[in-house]
Amino acid sequence: MPLPQTEMPGRLQAYFSERGIRMTQQRRAILRVMETASKHLDAAQLLRKAKKLDPQVDRSTVYRTLRLLKRQGLIDELDLMHLNGEKHYYERKLNRDHIHMACLRCGKIMEFVSDVFDALKGEVERDCRFHIVVSRLEIGGYCAACSK
Amino acid sequence: MPLPQTEMPGRLQAYFSERGIRMTQQRRAILRVMETASKHLDAAQLLRKAKKLDPQVDRSTVYRTLRLLKRQGLIDELDLMHLNGEKHYYERKLNRDHIHMACLRCGKIMEFVSDVFDALKGEVERDCRFHIVVSRLEIGGYCAACSK
C-alpha cells in the first residue's frame, strides 16, 4: 500500500522520477503547490503554501527547487511587468506556450494563446538559426475595462 | 551662443522640453548616455558612464531618471534572461520594436525585427481588446554557433 504522498503522483513528481532526480519531503510539497496553483506565484507565496503542506520547508529550498525546475524546463519565470516590486513569478510550463498581458491600471493578468506566436517562434528558429529553449512575451497596457 | 550642453539636443532631451519636463545637469548626462549607448546597459553601467560626463550624478538619480523614462515610454526595460544576476537592462525605445534573443551558452544577445511580431501585437490588441503600451519578447536558447 503506497504512502499517501506517493499516491497519484502529479506530473512534476513523475518527471523527477523519470529523470532520476531525487525526491524529498520538501520537494514533494513544493511540486504539489506548483502543480495545483491556479495562478502565477512568487517565491514568497510558494513558500507560504508549501509550508502548509510541510512546515519544515525553508526559503532557500524553495529557491533551490525553483532553480532546478527552471533548469529542467518544467516551469517558466515571469516578470509580469514588475507591477509590484522586483520579484519574479512562476508557473508550470504546459503543453502550449502563452503570452501574458498585465493591465497597468488594474493589475489584472491575462493569458493568450496564439498561432501567430508559434509562427513567430518558428520564424526566429529558422531565420536566426536560433534554437529556442524558453520564450517570454509579456505585454503591458490597458485591459478592455480600463481602456475607456 | 548656446551653451555646449544645449547644442544639438538629442531626441530624449527634445522630448523632455516638448513635454515640459525639467532638465537638469544630471539628467542631461544620463540622457546623453542612453542616447549614445550602443548596447543594453544596466543601471550600474549607466551610472558609471554618466559620472564621466558629470561626476556629481548619484545612483538614486539614475534610478529615478530610469523610472521617469519608463513612465514616458522612452526606454524599454529588459531581463535578458537574467543570465548574469537579477539586474535589469535598458535601451532607448526606437521606432520599431524588436525581439531579444540571449544565448544560454555564450551569452550573446541578438535582436530581431519581425512583421510577424507586429502582427501578433495587432492580434492581441484586436482579439483581447487590450491597448498595448509596452511589449517584451525575450527568448533564451542557443545561437547558431553554440547549437552544434
Next chain:
DNA sequence: TTGCTAGTTGCAATTCAGTCGCATCTGTAT
C-alpha cells in the same frame, strides 16, 4: 536681475529578492 518655489538631488539608511557556506540530515543504491 532677482527672488521664489516646486521639483530635483545626494546621501545614508533601508528594503527586498535572492544566494551561499557549512554543519547536519536523508534518499537511494548496494
Next chain:
DNA sequence: ATACAGATGCGACTGAATTGCAACTAGCAA
C-alpha cells in the same frame, strides 16, 4: 543495514533598487 552523494536549514550575506530628508536648483514671474 550501510554508505555516501546530494539535499536541507539556518543565518549571514549580496546586490539591486527604494526612500526620507535636508539642501539645492531650474524655470518662472516680478
